[in-house]
Each structure stands twice: as C-alpha cells, then as structure tokens.
Amino acid sequence: MSGKKPVIVVRDLYVNFYTYAGVVKAIDGVSFDALEGETFCLVGETGCGKTVTSRAITRLIQSPGRIERGEVLYYSRDGRVINLLELSDEELRRIRGKEIAYIFQDPAAALDPLYTIGHQIGETMIEHKTVKDWKEAFMKAVHVLKTVLMPDPERRVKTYPHELSGGMKQRSVIGIGLSNQPRVIIADEPTSYLDVTIQAQIMALLRKLKKERNMTIILITHNMGLVAEMCDRVAVMYAGNIVELGPMRRIFENPIHPYTRALLRAVPNPLTKIERLESIPGIVPNLIEPPPGCRFHPRCPHAIEKCKKEKPPAVEVEPGHYIACWLISGKVGGEGG
Numbered sequence: 315m316s317g318k319k320p321v322i323v324v325r326d327l328y329v330n331f332y333t334y335a336g337v338v339k340a341i342d343g344v345s346f347d348a349l350e351g352e353t354f355c356l357v358g359e360t361g362c363g364k365t366v367t368s369r370a371i372t373r374l375i376q377s378p379g380r381i382e383r384g385e386v387l388y389y390s391r392d393g394r395v396i397n398l399l400e401l402s403d404e405e406l407r408r409i410r411g412k413e414i415a416y417i418f419q420d421p422a423a424a425l426d427p428l429y430t431i432g433h434q435i436g437e438t439m440i441e442h443k444t445v446k447d448w449k450e451a452f453m454k455a456v457h458v459l460k461t462v463l464m465p466d467p468e469r470r471v472k473t474y475p476h477e478l479s480g481g482m483k484q485r486s487v488i489g490i491g492l493s494n495q496p497r498v499i500i501a502d503e504p505t506s507y508l509d510v511t512i513q514a515q516i517m518a519l520l521r522k523l524k525k526e527r528n529m530t531i532i533l534i535t536h537n538m539g540l541v542a543e544m545c546d547r548v549a550v551m552y553a554g555n556i557v558e559l560g561p562m563r564r565i566f567e568n569p570i571h572p573y574t575r576a577l578l579r580a581v582p583n584p585l586t587k588i589e590r591l592e593s594i595p596g597i598v599p600n601l602i603e604p605p606p607g608c609r610f611h612p613r614c615p616h617a618i619e620k621c622k623k624e625k626p627p628a629v630e631v632e633p634g635h636y637i638a639c640w641l642i643s644g645k646v647g648g649e650g651g
C-alpha cells in the first residue's frame with residue numbers, strides 16, 4: 315500500500331434487508347480502506363452490493379434494510395477517528411454533506427423540482443453554516459456552478475431542474491456535493507444517465523477536483539473503462555463480498571480471483587486485448603438463501619469441496635493485493651484486510 319493515510323475504513327460490515335420473501339443478506343462482512351487523495355472503486359455486476367455498501371458508509375440504508383454490524387471509521391480533518399455507525403442522527407448530519415458528500419445515480423431524482431439550482435446548492439451551505447446568509451449562499455452557488463463548468467452559471471443558478479439538460483443536472487448534483495468542500499465524495503454511477511461525451515467531461519472534472527483538493531473519491535461503477543480511467547485501487551464485489559482488492563493496474567493485468575477473471579473476460583477490458591467476450595455461466599445467487607461457503611462456488615469452475623462449506627478469508631498475495639479464494643489461501647495462508 316502507498317504511504318497515504320486512510321480516510322474511510324470499513325470493517326466487517328453486514329447489511330440485511332427484511333423483505334416479505336425473507337431476509338436478504340446483502341452485505342456479508344465487507345472490509346476496505348479508502349485513502350487520502352485516491353479514487354477507490356467498488357465494481358461488480360448489478361446486485362453485487364456495491365451501492366448498498368456505499369450507502370451504508372453514511373447510513374443511507376432505508377427500511378427494510380438494516381446495518382447489522384461492523385464499523386465505518388472516518389478520520390476527520392482535525393485528527394479524530396469517528397465510527398459513523400455509532401453517531402447520533404444529529405452528529406451524523408454535521409458530517410454528511412459537509413465532510414462526506416454523496417453523488418446519487420439519477421440526477422433527476424436527486425434534485426427537487428420545486429426549487430432552483432441555486433437554492434438547492436445554497437441550502438447545503440446554510441444547513442452546515444458555511445455561509446452567513448442566503449445572499450452569500452447564492453453568490454457561492456454561482457461560484458460552485460463555475461467550478462463544475464456549468465455554462466452561464468449566473469443564469470443557471472436561477473433555473474429549475476426541468477430547465478436543464480441531463481449533463482447540467484449532473485453538474486448541479488456534483489455542485490451540491492462539492493458546495494461545502496468535502497473531504498470525501500461517494501459517487502454512485504455518476505454518469506450512467508449521460509452520453510459518452512458528457513460522461514468524459516464529468517469524469518475529467520472529478521479528476522481535476524480530486525487533484526486540486528486532495529479529495530478521496532469512492533466510485534461505484536460497473537463500467538471497466540471508467541475504472542481504468544479513474545481509479546487508483548479497486549475492490550471487486552460478488553454477492554455481498556469483496557473477492558479481490560488491489561491496485562487498479564494489478565487487477566486488470568493480473569486478475570487472480572476466478573470471479574474477477576470471469577468478469578474481465580465478460581466486459582471490454584481497456585488494458586488488455588481480448589478477441590471475444592465470454593459470459594459468466596450461471597446466475598447471481600438469491601441472497602435470501604445465499605450459497606454456503608464461497609458465494610461464487612455454484613458458478614466457479616475451480617470449486618473444491620471446502621468452497622461449498624467455508625467462506626474463504628482475504629489473503630494478501632502481493633503488497634496491497636488481496637484475494638478471498640481457497641485456491642489461493644491454500645498456497646499462501648494467513649488473513650488479510
């Protein structure tokens with residue numbers, strides 16, 4: 315691992331959803347660190363738990379979901395280590411939106427149709443008392459819109475969401491997230507509703523802001539092109555577990571876990587040339603009754619008896635590169651993070 319300090323540390327996180335059909339064991343003991351000034355990506359197929367994990371960091375899990383156990387430690391600017399899962403709602407509100415901001419997947423749903431963009435950016439600053447009054451809030455909202463490269467920000471600050479294009483809505487949502495100069499941005503598929511040229515602009519913008527402000531970005535995506543372009547380190551998720559975690563280049567060039575290998579053969583890999591894409595046999599398991607042992611075992615061509623009974627621990631195979639697979643832990647031994 316680099317000499318960078320951790321900003322968010324997630325340890326042994328479990329999240330369940332209590333549905334009429336049964337208890338969905340959505341997150342099953344997830345652990346990772348996001349470091350100062352890095353972009354850390356959570357990747358995997360739909361339903362693997364990346365969005366739930368990211369929402370659990372700031373306790374945005376809604377009923378019927380529940381965080382069962384674990385720790386989410388935030389290393390604040392003033393040197394405190396705070397377990398976000400133990401804060402009162404009021405204490406958490408002081409951190410959420412100010413020090414840790416969340417950019418939601420669907421900008422249209424994230425914006426309130428009844429208020430102007432300036433009002434919605436200003437409201438976050440008013441709430442966290444980073445401005446003294448609404449006059450200052452509107453002035454700063456114009457500045458925020460300039461930062462996110464919104465065309466004609468003086469005019470756009472007075473417009474309503476329905477008057478904006480998809481790219482402008484996404485810039486506004488990023489603007490709300492950035493308004494209090496957060497230390498951490500959690501961006502959940504921030505460009506999935508945008509066309510490719512706007513996607514590239516938004517990503518370039520996030521990269522620039524990260525560099526200028528030494529921000530930590532936790533990026534949730536299924537798009538491997540984005541991962542290759544944006545990420546320093548990657549955690550690959552499958553059925554509520556992290557199965558492989560390491561530096562982006564190592565994961566792309568030398569994927570080790572059978573699921574990561576299958577995933578990278580199934581999607582266009584920007585760093586290697588694969589002639590033909592392959593699908594992953596089988597289906598994502600039902601997490602009401604997840605497979606025992608390694609949750610990937612029904613789809614894994616290398617599964618052995620032990621895989622069906624015991625969950626593999628994460629093992630460090632090279633500095634900062636962790637794999638949770640019995641084939642590897644049999645060779646290496648010991649647990650990692």
Ligand code: SF4
Pocket residue numbers: 571572573608609610611612614615616617618621626638639640641
């Ligand atoms: Fe496959 Fe077993 Fe490794 Fe799971 S633990 S990925 S089933 S070999």
